[in-house]
Amino acid sequence: PYIPRVIKILNNEGVHVLKKVEDAQTISKLAEKYKHAIIVGGSFIGIETAHALRKRGLDVTLIEYFPQVMPGKLNKQLAKIVEKTLEEEGIKLILGAGVKEISGGLGDKKVVAGNEEIRGDFVVMATGTRPNVELARKAGLEVGETGGIKVNERMQTSDPSIYAAGDNAEVLDMVTCKPTLSLLGNTAVKMGRVAGINAAGGDAKFRGVVNVWIVNLENLKFGGAGISYDHALKLGIDAVAVTIRVPDKPEIYPDAHKITVRLIAEKTTGRILGGQILGVDGVLCRLNVLATVLSREMTVHELAELELAYTPSLCEIVDPLHVAADALLKRLRKRS
Amino acid sequence: PYIPRVIKILNNEGVHVLKKVEDAQTISKLAEKYKHAIIVGGSFIGIETAHALRKRGLDVTLIEYFPQVMPGKLNKQLAKIVEKTLEEEGIKLILGAGVKEISGGLGDKKVVAGNEEIRGDFVVMATGTRPNVELARKAGLEVGETGGIKVNERMQTSDPSIYAAGDNAEVLDMVTCKPTLSLLGNTAVKMGRVAGINAAGGDAKFRGVVNVWIVNLENLKFGGAGISYDHALKLGIDAVAVTIRVPDKPEIYPDAHKITVRLIAEKTTGRILGGQILGVDGVLCRLNVLATVLSREMTVHELAELELAYTPSLCEIVDPLHVAADALLKRLRKRS
Incomplete structure (x- = not known):
């Protein structure tokens, strides 16, 4: 865990990170005794911790420095879906607020974030990870x-x-x-x-990563693979992106839900660069296909044509991944 | 629908096939009035129809010519998993029994299969499909x-x-x-x-198929892609196959279930030729990865290394697909 130096921790009693099993056990014990957790950091660990503690009945306040959760991983529009789910769970979000100071003892913590002072019983720092070299x-x-x-x-x-x-x-x-x-x-x-x-004397190679990740909030699963549109632009790649939102199976089924798919491709080659997927169900399924597509350097055209299983009670013939690829193909044609 | 000529239909009242929407509507109406359906054919359509009618409270007898359901698609060991699920649903299976004769009127059908005469109210013929050329x-x-x-x-x-x-x-x-x-x-x-x-004057091409299929029995999903081990042998391919059965997620989760994965590869090249997957959950997810793997002509080694999303509440780091690929790699090494 990495804690930015700008955050002054005046009293580290009741301030915890999540690194070892023991850390989780400590936080779990605090959750039995105390009522209000403050989570600093709105990425993977912060969101998952907030969700878990809220599920155990605690008041939870989640503070994020950037004006959205999952900065760098989801764009603002997609982050809103996650934020809405967290708020529906009853988690209080404070976005765009840098934490300056943490003081007070266990059961009486004070966290100064932006212009606010948030009071709670204990604090979980989920402000990122840096290699310890x-x-x-x-x-x-x-x-x-x-x-x-x-x-x-x-x-x-x-x-x-x-x-x-x-x-x-x-x-x-x-x-x-x-x-x-x-x-x-x-x-x-x-x-x-x-x-x-x-x-041990053998010979193995690691090809590399497409960095597929997923977060499970039960009522919402979300994840991504490859790079974001902004990341592509930063690298000087001429990228195009689309976001679609369609049912994950035929809507006559009562358990059909909308799923959101964002897909990013390189304009010149049509190669898929990345994507993000958010929905109640079927997110892992499509993410793993996307990860495979990325690791095989496939194009939007190839994804649009990709054969996927079909049975109406589970999925559509034209899968949300196909819908996104088709939309991106149209976008690519327009721009060329 | 194709009905083998060896089946003598002396009275086709109450004998139905599933081709059009109207056929389904007719069978649905029969299900309201009658109590006992006889299904002839233990592949996709027969199994799905049996499941649907049983769910609506009917007595269902399913007759299959071959000594197992899903002949040609699942091997005997895997078919047993499907048969067990159907029987647990309360469907009566008659396997290895060719239907010779269907007689009697609606509400009083007699089906001679092997040495048995089965009596029921109506019959659904699900004996396969042939091109109408x-x-x-x-x-x-x-x-x-x-x-x-x-x-x-x-x-x-x-x-x-x-x-x-x-x-x-x-x-x-x-x-x-x-x-x-x-x-x-x-x-x-x-x-x-x-x-x-x-x-319409455009230019599109169809690459071909890996024939991925899936059946949803709610408590069991099962499907496959590519070719079976027997099919590979028939084509003169030196094939190896493994079947593994592992949890679909860490077993500390109460909704963890065993998932069965069978994987077939070509010995000389390691290229994956096909596979079948059966489980309560996560079958579609892995089948679609397998379909993508097949359509990109990937090897067992590449599947073993394939990056897939991980979060403990949904899946393991070493996915059942990886476990199967690792087992197949060992098999390939032994044989070479």
Whole structure:
């Protein structure tokens, strides 16, 4: 966990992070005794913690520095869907408010965010993750521009007798073809597997990541893979994007729900760069197809034609992924 | 619908097929008035009809010629899972019994199957589908070995001014690279789209199919894609297969269920040829990944490494697809 230095923690009693199992156990115990949790940070960990504590009946206030939750991962329009769900759960959101100061003891915490002072019983800091490269630097290993340890596809550091894996090490982003910090559990496990095989004398390679992620709020699942539209623009890629919202199965079924799919592609090649999906159901399903599509460097045209299973009680013949791809194809044709 | 000639229908009152919306409406009305339905045929349509009628409270007897349901689509071991679910629903299965004769009027049907006579109120024939190529033959169009109308990838028949699409026409099987009859709704829609675009002066191509299919029995979803192990052997392909059964998510979650994955690959290349998946949940999700994997001609090794989304409340880091791919990799190494 990384806590920005601008946040002055005057009293760290009742201020917790989520790193180890023990941290979760501590927070879980606090949830039995106390009534009001303040969560700092509106990304994966902050949102999941807020949801879990709210489910246990606590008052929950979630504070995010950016004017939306999931900054960098979802655009403002998509973030609104998540924010609405959190608010419907009864979580109080304070957006666009940087935390300056945390004071007071357990059961009487004061958090100064923007111009407000929020009072609660305990605080969970979910302000992000940074590689801890102290040991690597001491060992003289190269650290990349991302701040992570440089490794090759065999997970070897600049010292070939030392391997690195997990949040500390860089990986290749298969979409941008640049090193990135994945910071995802599934990536860490895969990297560990490769590093372990090689360190034990075997030969394994790690291709890279498309960084597929998902969050489950029960009434809403949301996730993404590849890069966002803004990220593409920052890299100088001429990108186009569409957002569609259609039923996840024929609407005659009572459990049909709207699903939102945003798809981003490169204009010149039609190659899919990324996407985000939000809905009550069927999000994991489409995300995994999208992740596969990204890892095989497929185009919008290929996704529009992709064969997917069909049975009316579960899904439409023209899947939301197809609808999004068709919409993006039209957009691509218009612009060319 | 195709009804084998060996089945003598002495009285076709109360004998129905499922082709048009009106057929379903007729059967639905019979279900209001009568108590016992006899279904002939234990594949997609027969199983789905049996399930739907049983759900409406009818006594249902399902008769299948082969000694298992889903012949050709599931092996015996996997078919047992489906049979168990159908029996738990209260459907009576008569397997390995060819229907010889259907007699009696509506409300008093007699079906002779094997050495048994089954009595019921009405009969639904779900004995398969064959292309109806009568019109095509009259028009002098070429018909392929599969019995379907020959078309090129633009859905043009041997007469370039005539297009064909749907169950009547052949398509390319992307796994075997041979013409096949897909007989699936989603394939028909895609073929129609291509034929329509071309007939209207456009230019569209149909790549072919991996034939992904799924059946939803609510308490069990099951489906497949690509070809079966037996089919591979028949084609002279040196194939290997594994079947694994693991939880679809961490077992600490009360809604975790076992999911069964069978995976078939070519020994020499490691290319995945097909698979079948059965479970309470998450079947569509994995089938669509498998369909994508098949349509991109991926290997077992590539599937084992495939990046999929992870969040513990929905899925494991090592997905059942990964478990199956890892097991198949081990099998491939042993044999080489």
